[in-house]
Amino acid sequence: MRLAGKVAIVTGAASGIGYATAKRFAEEGARVVVADVNVREGNACASQIAAAGGQAIFVETDVGKEPDLRRMVESAFSTYGGLDILHNNAYWAEPGTAIETTIENWQHTLDVTLRAVWLASSLAVPYLRRRGRGVILNTASVHSIVGLPGHAAYQAAKGGVMSLTRALALELAPEIRVVAILPGSIDTLPVRDDPRNRIEEFLANVPMGRIGQPEEIASAAVFLASDEAGYITGTGLVVDGGYTAR
Numbered sequence: 001m002r003l004a005g006k007v008a009i010v011t012g013a014a015s016g017i018g019y020a021t022a023k024r025f026a027e028e029g030a031r032v033v034v035a036d037v038n039v040r041e042g043n044a045c046a047s048q049i050a051a052a053g054g055q056a057i058f059v060e061t062d063v064g065k066e067p068d069l070r071r072m073v074e075s076a077f078s079t080y081g082g083l084d085i086l087h088n089n090a091y092w093a094e095p096g097t098a099i100e101t102t103i104e105n106w107q108h109t110l111d112v113t114l115r116a117v118w119l120a121s122s123l124a125v126p127y128l129r130r131r132g133r134g135v136i137l138n139t140a141s142v143h144s145i146v147g148l149p150g151h152a153a154y155q156a157a158k159g160g161v162m163s164l165t166r167a168l169a170l171e172l173a174p175e176i177r178v179v180a181i182l183p184g185s186i187d188t189l190p191v192r193d194d195p196r197n198r199i200e201e202f203l204a205n206v207p208m209g210r211i212g213q214p215e216e217i218a219s220a221a222v223f224l225a226s227d228e229a230g231y232i233t234g235t236g237l238v239v240d241g242g243y244t245a246r
Contacts, residue, residue, distance in 0.1 A: 184240025
């Protein structure tokens with residue numbers, strides 16, 4: 001198992017990419033802190049991991065709130081005695097052009113999608129350093145590097161996540177690696193159920209001809225978090241079916 005003996009935090013783990021990744025981390029031997037604002041689904045994720053023979057606890061966490069992030073990080077140490085992997089995956093997005101977006105939506109998007117990545121990382125670093133090494137894994141987006149009209153706040157935040165990944169990697173090397181995953185369109189509830197998402201139009205520009213599955217992002221996350229990626233830091237892995245190759 002590639003993550004045997006590791007302790008991992010996954011934010012936004014009650015559904016979608018975070019849920020699939022928390023389960024895969026546990027299958028690979030990690031003890032997992034499932035962090036999410038959704039109590040029912042977060043507890044369900046932790047329970048499913050335990051039922052499958054893994055180890056997990058749920059910590060109710062609003063990543064936009066500093067006390068919640070502090071409690072999340074401290075819970076990993078108090079429960080499992082350390083921390084090896086922080087997966088900053090939670091985000092918030094609401095459509096809106098740069099002109100239409102409200103100040104409230106702009107601020108909330110940056111608080112949850114970008115500020116939380118910086119703050120959780122800064123809180124986790126002392127615990128990661130106690131182990132002598134560690135990994136911070138951030139969920140960025142293909143829209144960190146290509147345009148997405150009508151989602152100005154989200155794109156600004158995800159672009160910031162990628163820039164922050166590079167900055168942290170330089171500051172924290174060699175003890176801590178900092179890497180990112182850049183998913184394309186993934187089959188999650190926000191993508192599938194939002195009538196504003198024009199999936200067929202999007203797929204016309206995806207060479208693989210389909211949207212991705214959360215489990216495919218989880219597989220990439222396992223690799224980046226494992227020792228197999230020991231010489232990878234300060235960069236991102238694009239998992240988008242070829243969308244950005246055009």
